[in-house]
Amino acid sequence: MRVLYLLVFLLGIAAIFYPSLSPDAERAIGKWAIAEQADAYLPLDLSVKAEDAPFVVEIEMTAVGWQPGQGAALTVVADSNGRTLLAKPLTFSTTKPREINPQTQEKIYSDNAGTISATKDTSYRFTITPGDAEGVATTIRSVHLILRSVSMVDPRIRPGGFILAAIGFIGFVLAMARGRKTPSNPNSQPPTGRWGRGAG
Numbered sequence: 001m002r003v004l005y006l007l008v009f010l011l012g013i014a015a016i017f018y019p020s021l022s023p024d025a026e027r028a029i030g031k032w033a034i035a036e037q038a039d040a041y042l043p044l045d046l047s048v049k050a051e052d053a054p055f056v057v058e059i060e061m062t063a064v065g066w067q068p069g070q071g072a073a074l075t076v077v078a079d080s081n082g083r084t085l086l087a088k089p090l091t092f093s094t095t096k097p098r099e100i101n102p103q104t105q106e107k108i109y110s111d112n113a114g115t116i117s118a119t120k121d122t123s124y125r126f127t128i129t130p131g132d133a134e135g136v137a138t139t140i141r142s143v144h145l146i147l148r149s150v151s152m153v154d155p156r157i158r159p160g161g162f163i164l165a166a167i168g169f170i171g172f173v174l175a176m177a178r179g180r181k182t183p184s185n186p187n188s189q190p191p192t193g194r195w196g197r198g199a200g
Contacts, residue, residue, distance in 0.1 A: 002175040009168025012161045029055060029147040034128045035140070044126045044145060053118040058146040059090055059128065061109045062100070066139040068093035068109070072131030074143065076113045079125045086114045089131055106141065115150065 029052050035041045048055060059076055066073060072089035079085065092109035100106045116124070126145055130137040 005171035012165030027149045035143040047123045052149040056148045057113040060144040062141040063139045064106045071133030077127045
């Protein structure tokens with residue numbers, strides 16, 4: 001039994017640390033153009049299958065002379081069945097841009113707008129508009145929407161690991177304590193009194 005409880009304990013420890021050691025895997029769903037010029041932002045309607053959820057919404061912006069830190073360059077809103085699922089201003093200040101043309105200072109900026117979860121095939125409308133940063137609309141050359149499916153670790157794994165580790169640890173300690181108890185030797189007991197003929 002001690003070996004069994006030890007295995008249960010080790011399995012629980014593995015389940016506790018597994019989510020930290022197993023990064024989420026991403027798979028590209030697709031990439032769509034939202035705007036090919038500064039004044040032509042059109043809403044985009046997409047259908048996403050339940051098997052692709054949860055999925056990350058990423059915005060890619062090509063701009064000339066834009067400097068992060070001036071405010072929100074874009075604002076993205078995702079709606080489904082009249083309900084807003086995501087609304088976020090994007091500053092593009094957390095990732096390093098990719099330079100396209102050093103002479104014109106044209107660069108591609110990327111920002112994560114958030115993650116959307118779904119349990120069934122759903123249609124979404126993505127609306128992207130210029131942000132509140134001064135003069136940002138004149139610097140933008142194009143905007144693309146990118147969706148990536150994320151395979152996330154089941155959040156129930158870690159709590160289950162704590163339970164298994166506790167059961168295994170307690171069981172192992174009790175099994176060790178039970179094994180240390182030596183059985184009583186019947187020969188060590190004092191002889192019982194004898195009655196009748198021949199006693200004494």
